[in-house]
Amino acid sequence: MSRKRKVLIIDDSAVARQALSRICSDSEDLEVVGTAPDAMIGLRKIESLKPDVITLDVEMPRMDGLTFLEKLMMSNPLPVVMVSAYTESGSSAALRAFDLGAIDVVEKPRMEVRDGLNRLAELIVDKVRAASYARVATPAERFFVRSSAEPVEISPAEREKIGSLPNQHVIAIGASTGGPQALSSIFRVLPQELPPILVVQHITPSFTKSFCNSLDHDSQLTVQLGTEGAYLRRGHAYLAPGDQHMLLRRTGDDLTLTLSGHDRVNRHRPSVDELFKSVAESAGNFATGILLTGMGVDGAEGLALMRDKGAWTLAQDESSSVVFGMPRAAIEQNGADQVISLAEIPNAIVEHFIVESNN
Template sequence: MKPIKVMIVDDSAVVRQVLASVLAADPAIEVLGTAADPLFALSKMEREWPDVIVLDVEMPRMDGITFLKKLMAERPTPVVICSTLTEKGASTTMQALAAGAVSIVTKPQVNLSKFLVNASDDLLGAVKAAARANMRQLAKSKTPVQPKLGADAVIPAGQPAMARTTERVVAIGTSTGGTQALEYILTALPRVCPGIVIVQHMPERFTAAFAERLNGLCQIEVLEARHGDRVIPGRALIAPGGRHMLLKRSGAQYLVEVVDGPPVSRHKPSVDVLFRSTARAAGANATGIIMTGMGDDGARGLREMYEAGAQTFGQDEASCVVYGMPKEAKKLGAVGREIALEQIPAQILRAERA
């Protein structure tokens, strides 16, 4: 197989050197070159176009988001954002993901030598997943921004309490390509929909900015989950980066526990953890959906949901950016039915009426 050709764009010479060293050490990857900003990168890329671009966000002359939008409009190319782990950077990076980046890898502000040891697997995995990304589907995942409604549009004054004691829960797991797919799904949902719990593989701190961004776009409420948050209709809870999220039942109500622990299926948060807890807490009252992503996290957990009587769905290959996680779940017999991304919002609404 031909090596994956990578261009690195970052204004820090030290970062460029470290990233190039990590990538060049893998025989499956060829570093075409490095550039201090997008304009330098474009001049080099005219000679030979890369398969994947590793891109910083804040740079001189042209910022990463402007460059990314230009790429997606003129020549869609898989992009991995390599961003510093800061609250300010998280918000900016969310804009980059919305513009079409495939995934995020965090780089440290200090002690870059540790990066070689601690994050090299993440970087290599992200680049290899990006090289297989379905860019046509990534572009299709965009959705127009919908207006933000006030609280009384969600819960009209004087509305009586729900008579049903056992509520439906929808559990979703996704990774590479999932930020765009989740935006498509959640912005399509009306304010009356089942409670949703989500694991999106994403570094610590970025999940808060991701949830905040979605909350500003959606009719439903979207939050980064906190320990003890209730799962209620019209609300989606996103597991915080660096922590696991479990569904628990208390009487007729559902809530989440946010806990520490080792990575499961090499991830924290892990889809397998969420799905297993959903199988135990909700059983046949749940719907499980596994979506675009690299690897097999969630496959075993979805199988447990299926065996507990839950409805289970896998995103189909044609609509995935990376058909990894749904494929592995299907191989285990965990997927009751495969559906396209465009069908998922309607399926979530059917879960409420089941």
């Protein structure tokens, strides 16, 4: 049996520290090696305990969690799961945490903290476990990704050709751990003429809307939450709403969305597999499937089915993945036509549709 993953909990609330300690300790593969009531004590414990992953509160005395996260990532990058309250400022803090290098974010209830965290126990354990295996980008790597994010080069003629493709084309993307950063880097550079894009990202449901707004702000595409019965439009991307599966349906010649609250698949709702399987059945060889970084196997079976139905499929490679779980599973199931780095994905998408427009 592999060794337990070492967890350090930094939170100024004694109740939260106790609840998070119990939740993580109840998992057979996690070990809480220490707790700290503030960032300065936490820093000393990082040096002595050498944790695999840290849970870090946002709102703390002496030094707030975001300031500490920024300093940590510049000096000693470690996997961090931020614990942020669900408020407007909390959502902003969650997005800022991703930008600074946090692996994931968990919602911290503002009232009845112990009971609220206990209700999220399974989600917390999944996120902490996944983060403990994550490859953490250095400050230089994050700077390079942001500074080199130039829009994909595409001529006016190519834009016109892509824009004239049949309305049956659709792109489906799935991501989990490390996905918010990966999706941001992709959406920042894609042209607006592309076919509609459907996205499932495993993220705390209460932060989904803020993440959607962030993608929309930084992209040429119009990014919105998927809604029941929505007709897909070129130049638009649809993010699965929190705690609902998002599926593609064919209505005559039109492609529409439907939402469902049915059981979790691969422990997730929304599930990448549910989206990919619906796209395979509804769009067939007009579909493109892309599976990005993430822990577990969600999306692997669906990507393989898409490929079987004639779709063009991509998996993110190991070197650029934060966690090479979902892409690895897809590759093992022969679900990927190509395995490429995150930086190569936007150009690959555009080049694919340029070729399609010439056929």
